[in-house]
Amino acid sequence: MMKLLSNLHIFFIIGSLHMTNSQITQDSCTSSVLQNLNTQILFDTSSLGCSSVWSSEGFILRTTQAGPSLWSFVLSAPNTNSYVAIGFSPNGGMVGSTAIVGWIAGDSSAIMKRYFLGGKTPSQVVVDQGNLQIMNTTSSIISFSSRIYMAFQLVADQPTQQLVFAVCSNNNHAPTSPNFRLTAHRNQISIAFDYASGQGNQVSSPYSSLKRTHGILNAVGWGVLLPIGAMIARYLKHLGSYWFYAHSSIQLSGFIIGLSGIISGLVLNDRIDINVAKHKAIGLIVITLGCLQIIAVLIRPNMDSKVRKYWNWYHHNVGRVLILLAAFNVFYGVHLAHAGSEWNVTYGVFLGIIATIALSLELRLLTTEED
Template sequence: MKGNSPFIVLITITITIFGLSAIVNSQTDSCSSTLNLQSVTLPFDAASLHCRAVWDAHSYILRYSETTPGTWTFVLSAPAADSYIAMGFSSNGQMVGSSAIVGWMSPTEGGVIRRYYLRGTSPSLVELDKGNLVLTNYSFITTQSATVYMGFQLVTDQPQTKLIYSVGPTGLLPVAPNYRLTEHFDKVATSINYITGQTTSSTGSPYTRLRRSHGVLNILGWGILMIIGVIVARHLKSYEPLWFYLHIGIQSFAFVFGIIGVICGFVLDNKISADVSTHKALGIFILVLGCLQVMAFLARPDKVSKARKYWNWYHQSVGRLLIILAVANIFYGIHLGEEGKGWNAGYGVALAILVVTAVFLELKLWFRK
C-alpha cells in the first residue's frame, strides 16, 4: 500500500467489508450455519434441530426434532420469495392422498401458512384446511437473506417418513378467500430416517413398473390394436376370408392385453389407494363393452339371417364407442400418472398414424365407389 493515502486505504477497506457482507447476505441457507431468525421468537432450542439438505435442485433445507414428547417441530427453508413452498406427508410416497403444509410470502397478507389435503392432481381436488395432520397453534413464515423459512409443529408420536417437497410457479401465489393452489412448478418424493437423518430421493413414483405395465398394456390393447382391428375389418373385406381371421386375431390380442392392463390397474389401486374414480369407472365400462363384443361374436347370426344387419349395427356402434372412450381414458390416465409430455407425444403420434391411415383408406374407398 506504499504511496496510497490513508483516505484511499479506508475506502478500500470499507468497500471490501460491505462487499463481503453483501455476499454473505445473498447466500442461501445451509446446515453449516445455526438457525438464527431475527424476526421470529423460537419457543425451542434451535441448536437441537437436526438439519439436512433434502432437495438440492431447489436448495431445500429441513430442520426437525421432537422438541417435546409427542410434538415434532419442522423448519423448511428455500430461496423462493415469489412462489409457495410445500412439504407433504404421505403414507405411500404418492402426492395424491397426502397432506401438506404450504407457505408463501404475500405482498398483501404477509406470511401465510395453510394446510391442504391432496385428493387428486387437479387444483379443484386440492382441499384447503383438510388432511390428517394435527398442528399446534405455533407456526411462522418469514424471509431472511433472500431465503424463506417456514416453521410448524405436528402433534404425533412418529411423523410419516415419506415426504414430498414442491415449489410453486413464480408469481402465482394463492389468494384469499379460497387460497387455491396452482399446479406446482417442480416436486420431489423422498424418504427420511428421523433417527439417523438419512434422506433418500425417489427418482420415480412407487410401483413404477406396475404403473407403466398398466399404461402400456392398455395403450397397446384398447388404444392401438383395437383400432387396427377395426381398420382391417372395414378395408380388407375383399380378401375373404383373410380379413375375418386377421380381425378376430388382432381383436383377441387387444382384448387379452386390455384385460391384463385392467387387472394391473386394480392391483395398483389396491396398493396406492389413489383417488382416480373417474379413470377407474371408465376403465371398467370399457372392459364391459369389450366383454359385450366377445359375447356378440359368439352369438353372431348367419349372413342370410334377417337379424344380421341389426347385429352389424350393434357390433359396429359398440366398437366405435369403446375406442372413443379408450382413447380419452388413455390420455386421462397419462395425466393422472404424471408421466409427462413424452407419453402423450408417443401415443399421440401412434394415434395420428392410425387416423391418417384410416382417412386415406376411406378416401380410396370413396373414390372407388
Template structure:
C-alpha cells in the first residue's frame, strides 16, 4: 500500500515537472540576455530594447534603431497554429494602418505585409501597405513553442501606435490571396520608442486625448457648438438690445478662435491613409474661408441707414448659415473617419437634434409674431 502511494506521488511529481517544463519552453521574457533564435535572424539582434508588449497574449517585443532611417523589430508570441501581427498606425485605429504578419506551417515561416483597409478579408490585401520593409530582412522562426517574427523598416521614426493581433488557433492564411481571417484578439497601444513605455490607445492619462481627438473636440466646440449658439442669439434675442449684439460677437469670436486652433492642429496630424480625409480637409478649409468672410463683414458693416445694408444683411446671414451647416456635416464626417467612440457621436448628435428643434420652435414663434 505504501509502495503504491509512493509510485503515485512520483508520477504526480513527474507530471508536474513536465507541465512546468512545457510552460518554461513556451515562454519568453526580457530577462533573457540573447533572443533564442538570434542565429536565424537576418540582422544583428544584440542590445535590443525589450518590452512585455501584450501580457494577455504573452507578446514580447524587441526593437532597436539599428542605423540611419532603419528600425529593427523582433516580436515573440506563443505558437498556436495562428498568425501573429504587429501594425503601425498614426492614430491607433486598425483601419488605415499597415501590418507585418507572420506565421509558420510545416516548418516554414512566412512574413507578409498587409494593408488594413477595412474589417473584411477582402479589404486587407497581402503584399500591400505603407511600410517600407527592408528586402531580405524579414523572417519567422518557430522555436520551443513560440513564434519569432523579425523584420526591419526603412523609416526615420516608426508611427506612434502599435496594434497587436493574433489569429484564430489552427487557422492560417492560405491560397493565392492569403486572406487573413478575423483576428481572435487585438489591442492598440500608444508607444514611446525612447522610453519603451506603452499605454492603451484611448485609455487613461495623456492617451485619452491624442492629437486627433483634440482636433476633433476643438472643431466640434468651435465650429459645431459655439457658432450655432451665436447664430441663435443674433436671430432670436434682438429684443435684448444691445446685449444680444455683444453676446453674439463674443460667442462667434470665441468659436472662430477655437476653430482656427482645430484647423492648425488638424494639418499637423498623420493622414495614415484614411478614406475621405481630403474631403474632410476641403470642407474644413471652406468653413475657414466662410468664417473669415464673416469676420471681414463685421469690419465692413455699413450703417443701418445705408442703402446697401440690406445686401450686407443677406450676405452675412446666408454665409453664416452655410458655414454652420457645412461645419455640422464635416464634424460627423470627421467622427466617422476617426472611428471615434460612439459616445462622442451620440453626444454631438443629441446637441444637433436639440439645436434643430430649438431653431424650429423659434422660427414658428417668429411667424406667429409676424402674423399678429
C-alpha cells in the first residue's frame, strides 16, 4: 500500500559531487543535469517532459505521468537562500491553492513542506495542510550547482492545470521551526499547464485591469497634473487672475483623479495576496496631504492679513512634499507590480519634461528678479 503524505518528511541530499567550473552551469531543458542526480531523485526521471515555466526567475518544471494515478514532478530553481514554491490552484490564484515549498536552511539542511494557502494573512497560510496527496517515500529536495531541485510524486487522476509559482526575496529569512511561517513572496506567476505537451503558458494575473487603472490614475493625478498646477502657480502669475483659475482647476482635477486611483488601490489591496504595506502607507500620506491642501485653500486668509505669509509657507511646502512623495510612490508602485521598464520610462519621460520646463522657468524667474 502506498504511503501518502501526512507531514512531509523530506529526504535531503546536498550535491557533493566533485564539480569542475564547466560543470557548474545553469539548468535548462536541453541540459543533462538530471543525469547527475539520478541516484538522488527517488523515482525514474528518464521520461520527464521539460518546460521553462518562468524564464525570468529561472524556474524549470519537469513532469510526466508515471502511472494511472501517479504524476512525477521535478521543479528546478535558483537557490536564493530563501524559499521557492509551486502551487496547485483551483482558479489560478494563490489563495485556495495547496503549495509545495522548499528552501535551504541556515544550517545547510534542506526542507520541503506542504502549505494550504487559505488567505492572505500569515495565520491563513497553514503548514502541513492541503488537499495534495504526495508520495512520502519518493519525495526529495536536492541542492546542486547553486540550484534547488524539488522532486515529488503527486497521487491524482489529473492534476490541476492552474499552477502558481512564487519566489521569496533574498533578504528574507527562510521559514524556521516550530511554525515554519512563510514571509511574503517577492514575485509570482500563474500558468496554464498542458500535461500532454508538457508546456505552460502564462495567464493574466487576477485583477490586471484594476492594477493598470490604479497605476494610470495615480500617475496622471498625483504624478503629472499636480506638478503642472504647481508650476502654473509659481511661474505664470503675470497672467493676472487667470493663473489662479488654471492652478485651482488643474489641482482639483489632479486630486479627484488621484483620489480615484487611491480608492482603486484600496480595492485592489483587499483582493490580491501581496504585501504592499509601505506603498499603501505612502499613498495614505499623499491623500491626507491633499485633503489638508484643500482645507487650507478654503480657510486661506486675505492677501493683506498678517498671517498670510505663514499660510503661503505652509501651502507651498506641503505641496512640495506631496508632489515628491507622489512621484516616489508611482515608481515604487511600478516596482512592486513588476510592470516592466516601459512604465518607468514613460513616467520618467513625463517627469523629465516637467522638470526641464520648471528648471528653465525658474532660471528665467531668477533672471527677472535680478533685473
